[in-house]
Amino acid sequence: MRLHDLELSGNCYKVRLFAALAQIPIERVAVDFMGGEHQRLPFLELNPWGEIPVLVDGERVVRDSQAILVYLAAQYADEAWLPRDPAGLAEVVHWLSRAANEVQHGPNAARLVDKFGYCLDKAKALRRSARLLGLLDGHLAQRSWLACERPTVADCAVFPYVALAPEGGVAHEPYPHVRQWIERVKALPRFVSMQGI
């Protein structure tokens, strides 16, 4: 099973993190992102969206980091990581939506500006980050994990760019419950890190 991967991408790290936690062996294939490999053939045949990560499992190609987490969890991991009961599954999907939207356009966007020089609206990314982290802090004030009172793929989806937020000028200090949750994730058995965390 191959993961088309970039070391510095939080979206790729989501998958590396979950695979490590759930003990799923994956082979990493480095994509030359700075050289634009993801925007050219043959990569575009693998993913017309021109995005990493992409997971290839035999004949199966899975695109989108949230979808890859769900695929790996459903196919290869203990059910605890992805509940199948309707209410539990919906709780997890709620956080997958936040990962795809608020996290992406908040702390991820701020980091893209500061660390990679992307031309994005930094002030808006900071406002979105503050809103997200405030709501996340309130959520985590009453519980240890994002969904279902245990670690799930929801935590793996949201953790990377929240943990990397200081690289975009977004401080963790005002959010004590987020800080405690970050430490909780880091203390999980088989946790792996990435540069910047």
Next chain:
Amino acid sequence: MRLHDLELSGNCYKVRLFAALAQIPIERVAVDFMGGEHQRLPFLELNPWGEIPVLVDGERVVRDSQAILVYLAAQYADEAWLPRDPAGLAEVVHWLSRAANEVQHGPNAARLVDKFGYCLDKAKALRRSARLLGLLDGHLAQRSWLACERPTVADCAVFPYVALAPEGGVAHEPYPHVRQWIERVKALPRFVSMQGI
């Protein structure tokens, strides 16, 4: 089962559409969005994110339109609407991510500017819409439905703001396969529409 709802919201319409297609009875509770009801108590107790729709099923509160689709499908609908096999579920989740991100920040954002006077970057919303619709058109050139070769909650999540795109100045004309898919969705048994579609 109550849906806290706004007639003109495409996110609320996702849920109304799916509930109609899957014959799930829901009671609609109108939220005074223009009056800011969603940003005040007691609504904020129901959803701290201050967003609609919210589904209340007995003691259970489900937030986020994608999560509500998954909850309703898993709890009350035929499995065809939400596959449980890992590959099928991942295909659907891929499109739920697109609904939460690219659809939201593309055609939805453009419509928010034109129809509701939101102060957003219209040019960026149009660029994002063109990219999304181009990729969607390529995807639908080879298949009839977004995932699993049948109608699923993925279609219900993506359809509303794509169908409403002309209200944000995004034309359907350049995208023949998207146009055919829109007609295919409209022809589903028990389809319900909303103003602007």
